[in-house]
Amino acid sequence: MxxxxxxxxxxxxxxxxxxxEGRGAKLAFTDTVTELTxxxxxxxxxxxxxxxxxxxxxxxxxxxxxxxxxxxxxxxxxxxxxxxxxxxxxxxxxxxxxxxxxxxxxxxxxxxxxxxxxxxxxxxxxxxxxxxxxxxxxxxxxxxxxxxxxxxxxxxxxxxxxxHAEEPAFWLYSSGSTGMPKGVRHLHSNLQATAETYAKQVLGIREDDVCLSAAKLFFAYGLGNALTFPMSVGASTVLNADRPTPARMFELLNKYNPTIFYGVPTLFASMLNDETTKNERAGTRLRICTSAGEALPESVGNAWKARFGVDILDGVGSTELLHIFLSNAPGDVKYGSSGRPVPGYKVRLVNEAGDDVADGEVGELLVEAPSAAEGYWNQRAKSRATFEGHWTRTGDKYTRDADGRYTFCGRSDDMFKVSGIWVSPFEVESALITHPAVLEAAVVPEADPEGLLKPKAFVVLRAGAKTDDLHEALKEHVKQKIGPWKYPRWIDVVDSLPKTATGKIQRFKLRDGETAKA
The missing domain is CATH 3.40.50.980 (Rossmann fold)
Incomplete structure (x- = not known):
């Protein structure tokens, strides 16, 4: 660089x-009210x-x-x-x-x-x-x-x-999925680093692209989607000041005909299941969709592709690394997987001792990234724990298959063992949402009367879902999907799940008893 x-x-x-380079008169941004070249x-x-x-x-x-x-x-x-x-x-x-x-x-x-x-x-x-x-x-x-x-x-x-390329240019505060936000200091060179890796080599972003991001600009994912990436090639961006509801997103997709739509799993699921927009299309020029913020359930990816004919490239990023560092790619999509390392990034999976794990084993994901932040503001201990020389600890648990694809298991502080075997909350949640009655699910550990940890589920039901014998039906559904020891021993039906503004489920709030009962 x-x-x-x-x-x-x-x-x-x-x-x-x-x-x-001659693009002074070209549209850079429109917020549906004002245009700016x-x-x-x-x-x-x-x-x-x-x-x-x-x-x-x-x-x-x-x-x-x-x-x-x-x-x-x-x-x-x-x-x-x-x-x-x-x-x-x-x-x-x-x-x-x-x-x-x-x-x-x-x-x-x-x-x-x-x-x-x-x-x-x-x-x-x-x-x-x-x-x-x-x-x-x-x-x-x-x-x-x-x-x-x-x-x-x-x-x-x-x-x-x-x-200087290596002096702080801007700060972002972490989304707070695990507590109070931390000030993350990013350098001048970090923006270009994300553009020349993910945007250029995964998205293949072009000057004639029109971008629409449901994720907002204050979020690292949204900042890349709607500002860094389009500006890196002289493309145009449609900004949305309103809440990214399914109706609003379909309105913008059909009015502005973007070629790239960046979403999050919760929104994609809502757009697929919203009764008021069930006949809506997604414009006529859409060539690619992306997802981040939370792992994309396989059922959502398949349903989106079936309805709109466009793949969702699921990936994982973080505020600390500014954008996506593991991703599916055009022509190389496997739903349920976070894909492979983005060119320019190196990844490792390590156990509690810091040793690399074998294919198929669960390990914490470490990333060597050209876009890594300098550190946290006024939080030296947390900086040292996260930024270890060239490597950044993500706090995510993953497995790697023999083809080099990585599959999300959960946050390190969300994972727990049942009968001595690691259980991924995300895996149980993904199984639950394949049941026709369930719209959203979150899973946390709960101690049984003997003090042993078992899965507890919180579910948001689809409109009109039948609740007769639902608890037992869901338990049996999970047993059949992913194994008898992983099923939720307790299931609470709630109106909504606590989330960050970027769509990440705040499981720590569920562990602390913060729920909205149905």
Whole structure:
């Protein structure tokens, strides 16, 4: 990669290069209300950089972003990076106190917030000691600065700060599937690394592609899908500020005809099973779909392919590694598997002693990645436990078959043994959702009267599902599917499962007794 030993600013490669190569008039982003060409985006990022300088934000200081997926997001994110300032996109679904924690932890000097999201933070911004300014994206400033008015004051000329390829460019906070989020510090070179590996060599992304991502830009997966990857080749992106409901996704698929649709397993399942959209198509130009965030059940992948004629490329990534590092590929799809290592990434499966395991044995997944983060902010012990020299511990348990494909078993802290044999919650969940009554399932360990761990299941039923003798029917179904010792001894029917904003089931909440009963 160019620039790794000296001056390199990610915005120069992602954005300015497109303008220099003649794509200044080409559509970069539309949020269904406003369109932004590459040339307009370049000017907007320069105005953002000038504004940050006027506000007194210095190089390497942080600015927080609680922003919906509109054209203002890439302008602020890339404008900050152009100025050598570190943008910190935050999950738009956090609570006030969670925002207070992250704003204090990151010591953000400025908060950019979408008008619709401001009410969540209005009571905390005054007590953040490091926060000096709030800038609102929208029409109502709530007594703060309005982004459109601030940018109108600025010129569109700005000398891009000469940053280093290996200095932090932006932070992402981990999704919190196992507790409070951690600040993950990513480098300028990491964005290009994901584009030149997964986007180029797995997706085969092209300049004529139109991208639509259900995963939001604040999430590492969504940032790659909707910003890094299309900009790496001068493609176009449709942004969705609304909730990614099945109806909304089908509306955008049919209106904008994207060629690449990036989803998550929960959404794909919902789109297949939503009664109100059962006759919808997925546009006419769709050539590829991807899935990440949680392993894709085989039944969902097969049903999607049967209905829409397009494969879902299931893969696994992480906030720490920025995007997908194991993936199925076009022409090499095996549903139920996470596929093979993405070119440019190396993986190992190790046991508790750190020794490599054989094919078919369960081991923790370690990855050597060109896109690995520098570490966690203010969490030295966790950084040391996760980032071990060239290798990053993912916390995921996997098996590898003789063909070199990897199959997800569960999070290291979700796995448990029954009768001395490892049980994967995901395997039991995948078996449960093949029953016609079950829409979603989550499995956690529960102690029986003798204190031995056994599987306990929480299931969300399909609309109209019959509940007569359901518990016994589901137990028998799992026994037949994956083995008699793996069936759930207890089954709770619930209205919904606790998840992160990116669709990952928060099993730790189920273990702690947080459920929504049906």
């Amino acid at each position: 160019s620039g790794t030993s000296g001056s390199y600013n990610a915005v120069t490669w992602l954005l300015d290069r497109n303008v220099e 590459y040339g307009e985006l370049q000017r907007q990022t320069r105005r953002v950089a000038n504004m940050l300088r006027r506000l007194g934000v210095r190089r390497e200081e942080r600015v927080a972003m609680i922003m919906l997926d509109t054209v203002d997001f890439p302008a602020v994110f890339l404008g900050a990076i152009r100025a050598g300032v570190v943008p910190v996109p935050l999950n738009t679904l956090l609570t006030s106190e969670q925002y207070a924690y992250v704003l204090a932890d990151s010591r953000a000097r400025v908060l950019f917030v979408s008008e619709a999201l401001y009410p969540t933070v209005k009571d905390i911004v005054g007590r953040m000691p490091d926060l000096e300014c709030v800038v609102v994206s929208g029409k109502n400033s709530f007594g703060h600065k309005l982004l459109s008015e601030e940018l109108a004051k600025e010129g569109d000329s700005f000398p891009t700060v000469e940053t």
